[in-house]
Amino acid sequence: MRRHQGPYLEDRIKKMEERDNMKKKLVAILLSLALVASAAACAAPAATDTTAAEVPASGNPVVKIGIYEPASGDNGAGGKQETLGIEYAHSVSPTVEINGMTYDVELVKVDNESSNDKAASAASTLVSAGVSVVLGSYGSGVSIAASPTFEAAGIPAIGITCTNPQVTEGNTHYFRVCFLDPFQGTVLANYAFSTLGVKTAYCLSKLGDDYSGGLVNYFVKAFEALGGTCVQDTFPDGNSDFTSYVNNAKNSGAEVFFSPVSTEAAQLIIDQAESQALGMPILAGDTWDSNVILQAAKGKSVDVTVTTFYPEGANAEFDTGFKAWVSADATRLASNGGDDTVAAVTAMGYDAYYFALEAIKKAASVDPAAIMAALWSTTYEGVSGPIALDQVNGDAIRNTAYVKHANNETGMWDALPPVTIG
Amino acid sequence: MLDFLHANLSYILSGISVGGQYALIAIGYTMVYGILRLINFAHGDVFMIAGLMMVYLSTALPVTVAIPLVLVMTVVLGFLIERAAYKPLRTAPRMSVMISAIGISYLLQNAALYFTGGLAKVYPAIPWLSQTVTIWGSTTKMVTVVTPILTLVLVVLLTLLIKYTKVGMAMRAVSKDFETSRLMGIRINTVISVTFVIGSFLAAVGSVLYFTNYASVTPVSGSMPGLKCFVAAVFGGIGSIPGAVIGAFIIGIAENVIKGGTSIFGFGGSGWTTFSDAFTFALLIIILVVKPTGLFGEKATDKA
Numbered sequence A: 001m002r003r004h005q006g007p008y009l010e011d012r013i014k015k016m017e018e019r020d021n022m023k024k025k026l027v028a029i030l031l032s033l034a035l036v037a038s039a040a041a042c043a044a045p046a047a048t049d050t051t052a053a054e055v056p057a058s059g060n061p062v063v064k065i066g067i068y069e070p071a072s073g074d075n076g077a078g079g080k081q082e083t084l085g086i087e088y089a090h091s092v093s094p095t096v097e098i099n100g101m102t103y104d105v106e107l108v109k110v111d112n113e114s115s116n117d118k119a120a121s122a123a124s125t126l127v128s129a130g131v132s133v134v135l136g137s138y139g140s141g142v143s144i145a146a147s148p149t150f151e152a153a154g155i156p157a158i159g160i161t162c163t164n165p166q167v168t169e170g171n172t173h174y175f176r177v178c179f180l181d182p183f184q185g186t187v188l189a190n191y192a193f194s195t196l197g198v199k200t201a202y203c204l205s206k207l208g209d210d211y212s213g214g215l216v217n218y219f220v221k222a223f224e225a226l227g228g229t230c231v232q233d234t235f236p237d238g239n240s241d242f243t244s245y246v247n248n249a250k251n252s253g254a255e256v257f258f259s260p261v262s263t264e265a266a267q268l269i270i271d272q273a274e275s276q277a278l279g280m281p282i283l284a285g286d287t288w289d290s291n292v293i294l295q296a297a298k299g300k301s302v303d304v305t306v307t308t309f310y311p312e313g314a315n316a317e318f319d320t321g322f323k324a325w326v327s328a329d330a331t332r333l334a335s336n337g338g339d340d341t342v343a344a345v346t347a348m349g350y351d352a353y354y355f356a357l358e359a360i361k362k363a364a365s366v367d368p369a370a371i372m373a374a375l376w377s378t379t380y381e382g383v384s385g386p387i388a389l390d391q392v393n394g395d396a397i398r399n400t401a402y403v404k405h406a407n408n409e410t411g412m413w414d415a416l417p418p419v420t421i422g
Numbered sequence B: 001m002l003d004f005l006h007a008n009l010s011y012i013l014s015g016i017s018v019g020g021q022y023a024l025i026a027i028g029y030t031m032v033y034g035i036l037r038l039i040n041f042a043h044g045d046v047f048m049i050a051g052l053m054m055v056y057l058s059t060a061l062p063v064t065v066a067i068p069l070v071l072v073m074t075v076v077l078g079f080l081i082e083r084a085a086y087k088p089l090r091t092a093p094r095m096s097v098m099i100s101a102i103g104i105s106y107l108l109q110n111a112a113l114y115f116t117g118g119l120a121k122v123y124p125a126i127p128w129l130s131q132t133v134t135i136w137g138s139t140t141k142m143v144t145v146v147t148p149i150l151t152l153v154l155v156v157l158l159t160l161l162i163k164y165t166k167v168g169m170a171m172r173a174v175s176k177d178f179e180t181s182r183l184m185g186i187r188i189n190t191v192i193s194v195t196f197v198i199g200s201f202l203a204a205v206g207s208v209l210y211f212t213n214y215a216s217v218t219p220v221s222g223s224m225p226g227l228k229c230f231v232a233a234v235f236g237g238i239g240s241i242p243g244a245v246i247g248a249f250i251i252g253i254a255e256n257v258i259k260g261g262t263s264i265f266g267f268g269g270s271g272w273t274t275f276s277d278a279f280t281f282a283l284l285i286i287i288l289v290v291k292p293t294g295l296f297g298e299k300a301t302d303k304a
Helices: A002-047 A076-092 A116-129 A140-153 A181-195 A210-226 A243-251 A263-275 A291-297 A316-327 A330-335 A344-363 A368-375 B002-007 B009-036 B043-060 B063-089 B094-116 B142-164 B166-176 B178-183 B188-213 B223-236 B241-259 B276-290
Strands: A062-069 A095-098 A101-111 A133-135 A157-159 A174-176 A200-206 A229-235 A256-258 A282-284 A304-308 A379-382 A385-388 A400-407 A412-420 B132-135 B138-141
Touching: A062 A076, A062 A116, A062 A140, A062 A344, A076 A101, A076 A263, A076 A316, A076 A330, A076 A344, A095 A344, A101 A116, A116 A140, A133 A344, A140 A157, A140 A174, A140 A210, A157 A344, A181 A210, A181 A256, A181 A282, A181 A304, A181 A400, A181 A412, A200 A210, A200 A243, A210 A229, A229 A243, A243 A263, A243 B009, A243 B241, A263 A282, A263 A291, A263 B138, A291 A304, A291 A400, A316 A330, A316 A344, A344 A368, A344 A379, B002 B009, B009 B043, B009 B138, B009 B142, B009 B166, B009 B188, B009 B223, B009 B241, B043 B063, B043 B094, B043 B188, B043 B223, B063 B094, B063 B188, B132 B142, B138 B142, B142 B166, B142 B188, B142 B241, B166 B178, B166 B188, B178 B188, B223 B241, B223 B276, B241 B276
Parallel strands: A062 A101, A062 A133, A133 A157, A157 A174, A200 A229, A200 A256, A256 A282, A282 A304
Antiparallel strands: A095 A101, A304 A400, A379 A385, A400 A412, B132 B138
């Protein structure tokens, strides 16, 4: 009996196993299909977030402007505020006249995730979307990383608040509407040496970060030229323990703490400065001009001073317009850090949008090459001051930096006298 | 000597504190490895999610309610991850489970990215823990003092649980021989669930302490501490609880001592802080080359 049953049973088992396997396979295939479908459904609007339809109701032709900004990562908060400035400008002027024809401006947004390795693919997304000109990015590192992609595509890019000289150096397609780090570093060094009257500075930057590393470098040069001494430290990516850095600053005999790092690290530094009783003023560059810093410093015994592009209150019309626009929508308000503070980067984003429109008008074309040629001689009177570019690198000619001090009681910026050099 | 200690106390204090927080996470790695021979890559992200839960819960609830709720929810999360992503793969090759763990890790990170919008969330100040205290001239937060004590208490409790309770005995049996203990009638799934529950609970406690000190939670907040705790577990001998705790304290203290290198070793400049992370991972390589079983690791016996 057994001899007869053996193969029969084996056969049964085999068949059952096969059926079981098939079922499993089917489930796996169905599951992965569902995943792919849902991913596609999510990814499609997320990758390129267009604010206007391909063919708008007005029937006007369309000119596309790319927004190359971080919406997440270290610089997500700042990138979102800069994007808000561009979007506000777009809501005020959604069209542009080219050769007597009205074009609708369409904004194409990508998130470069504040990451140098994501920069190229984010930039390619804009290139394949067919944008005529790109605005951004907040953060010099990502701008430098995306530069070759824009160059290869022949699309001009306008840096809004990326202050590292390397962004525009030695190329003809990257422009910039803000001041540069050699200037900002000098302003900060002068402020520390002359106004604060300190002789030793502790400088902290992030390892491998073009922005903070560059700015510290220029600060050190200017500060040592004045006769001061600097103690330098760096922290690695992903670090959130700043206790020892605060201790290093205290032990080094420094009298000022200079840390022009991302706002994400800034929160932690302010927090540790308070709990470790740093006991010296903290100085930083334009990134710290953010309500993230104000919220972190509120109610704490820290002394934070920053240099920036635009002080709130300088242009009442822009300020009130923006505040009303941002308060009208909960998502915008959240992107602005939960209140209606006007960040300098927002004003710069606003100016950059109009500067780009001026260039498009001047070029009388939506062709990227024509806009690139026109940008060199474009001028615009912005809320942050007049914008005209030098003819070497395409950088804005600016000689004023605004100085702000965080008020720990009100949680607002107190304006200090602006610094003009040259 | 005393002067030296006095001058550098703050580095050592923060080293001990962060070491204690690493220890609580490292136990989760080492216990799961001991029982399932699985490196649970999602553990660091469970720690991050616990931090995010606290951020959101504390906006609506008082801290005294929010903390227990965070502990419970993290435990549930750990339990569910095990049931959903690891249990169905019990008979699959070990590599599949590990890949599943990596998948869960990215799933949690991206879910956090979606919910936070990619921005850093400020961790709420917990009244007593966030208080500033001065110890022998160095100022720090209360949490720095509480962490090592709480860590030691929890480790002692855990050791007692493993030594003297029935479930503890079952855990030891399962980690010795998975198949045999199953034949002996031990409910393997319950034991594994308990392991995940304990690991997640300790990670949640660790997250409360860690984020009170470094008050900002981002979607990737868990990955660096997670990696370092994994190194701590390997350093101490993966599978061994005292090993993980000692490894974590060594890494935490060494990291901060290196950051304070200029002051402690009396020379150097900016070089020291640059290499604080490099040290941790160099340690991993050295221990793997010199003593692959770690400080307290069992001798590798192939049970195949």
